[in-house]
Amino acid sequence: MxxxxxxxxxxxxxxxxxxxxxxxxxxxxxxxxxxxxxxxxxxxxxxxxxxxxxxxxxxxxxxxxxxxxxxxxxxxxxxxxxxxxxxxxxxxxxxxxxxxxxxxxxxxxxxxxxxxxxxxxxxxxxxxxxNDWVQPHAPERLTGKTVAVVGSGPAGLAAAQQLTRAGHTVAVYERDDKIGGLLRYGIPDFKMEKYHIDRRIAQMEAEGTRFRAGVNIGVDITWEDLRARFDAVVVTTGATKPRDLAVAGRELSGVHFAMDYLVQANRAVAGETVENQIIADGKNVIILGGGDTGADCLGTA
Ligand code: SF4
Missing domain, CATH: 1.10.1060.10 (Alpha-helical ferredoxin)
Known part of the structure; x- marks a missing residue:
């Protein structure tokens, strides 16, 4: 002290x-x-x-x-x-x-x-x-073991980095087109700009972690195949199922789940063309839920 x-x-x-x-x-x-x-x-x-x-x-x-x-x-x-x-x-x-x-x-x-x-x-x-103090830490020797990490959100990235540094050969699978999971498509840039993810991925690639975006395990590759190809599989997938509300009017147009709205907004901010984007411009918006996700919707709207 x-x-x-x-x-x-x-x-x-x-x-x-x-x-x-x-x-x-x-x-x-x-x-x-x-x-x-x-x-x-x-x-x-x-x-x-x-x-x-x-x-x-x-x-x-x-x-x-x-x-x-x-x-x-x-x-x-x-x-x-x-x-x-x-x-x-x-x-x-x-x-x-x-x-x-x-x-x-x-x-x-x-x-x-x-x-x-x-x-x-x-x-x-x-x-x-x-100050360039964050440098790659490649392992001194490889164990010869291979690990697949399924899901590239913060949990998957952390697991992949630790396993790579321990000397295993690690491949990270992500079903979306870019690595990062919720960090990439859930969190708005006003909370965390995406270059933070990109420079970490660059560090991890330099350490030896391999990234496979756009591969949906269970669809493009079966879980059995994945398990057969790798010595170990780490499952770090997110929960993408929203919790619905059984209330009158839920079926009306203009009622959306946060993660539909935020993912589209993140893609648009990244410069992608989003068809039928949910836009709040000029509308009165009510947000149900006052946690971080609600705050993200509020800031985006
Ligand atoms: S951050 Fe707070 S709880 Fe932790 S050591 Fe310092 S004063 Fe104590």
Whole structure:
């Protein structure tokens, strides 16, 4: 813990600024501006390096939060990304998309606003990419074993990267035309621009992971064939079945599932031609559900 009194000196929580609305509506780029390093260090200094860091329990990945808060406070970006990557393959995804249960678990939150853990996380990885600190880690030797990963969302990509680095020969299968799963076609660019996915895929390809987009396992290749071709198969498919509502009027035109709307919008933003695209222009829109998906629909509409 670099500054034992940091949380007493900096009591306010300062997060990245949003780009002005009049600028944001002109494009689909991310909402938040780049984080200023000075403010970030100050915010990281608020971490108390708790004896029992409840942020660890809150984080599904078990991220070593107090360690990289401390390294960020000290200005050791290289050390911070090394500790962050120790538990998290893709902090640029989680730092933008995760609802941050670590912050709800932060002990400082008892009598002050919680540490801005998510912002520190995303700033560490952004700085690492800017400085070319994120390099491929190809395995030193191959095991001779082959693994198929079915599904190229964050779970599939993380599994593929770990297995490749362990020396296995890994192929990732994706039924869509591009790799990324929900990251590619579910999450709007204003939350996470797609270049974040592309540069990770480039890193993974350089490590030896192979990608096969546009292959629907169970249709183009049977599961039996896949199992016969590979020593192991990892299933990391998403759940694409929406939960319908049995309410009067559900069958009326103009009532859509979020994932139909968002996938089309993501394809359009990527420059693809989308036939019969669901467009909200000039319409009054009601969104049922106020979670992340609802917020994505709201921002897109
Ligand atoms: S719970 Fe909060 S204050 Fe404690 S170590 Fe984690 S981030 Fe730091």
């Amino acid at each position: 670099a500054d034992p009194r940091g949380f007493l000196k900096v009591t306010n929580r300062e997060t990245a600024k949003r780009r002005p609305v009049e600028v944001r509506i002109m494009d689909w780029k991310e909402v938040y501006e780049k984080r200023d390093q000075g403010t970030l260090k100050q915010q990281a200094s608020r971490c108390m390096d708790c004896g029992v860091p409840f942020c660890h329990q809150g984080c599904p990945l078990g991220n070593l939060i107090p360690e990289w808060n401390d390294l960020t406070w000290r200005g050791d970006g290289k050390g911070a990304i090394e500790r962050l990557h120790a538990t998290n393959n893709f902090p640029e995804f989680t730092g933008r998309l995760c609802p941050a249960p670590c912050e709800s678990s932060c002990v400082l939150g008892i009598n002050q606003p919680a540490v801005t853990i998510k912002e520190v996380e995303v700033s560490i990885i952004d700085q690492a990419f800017e």
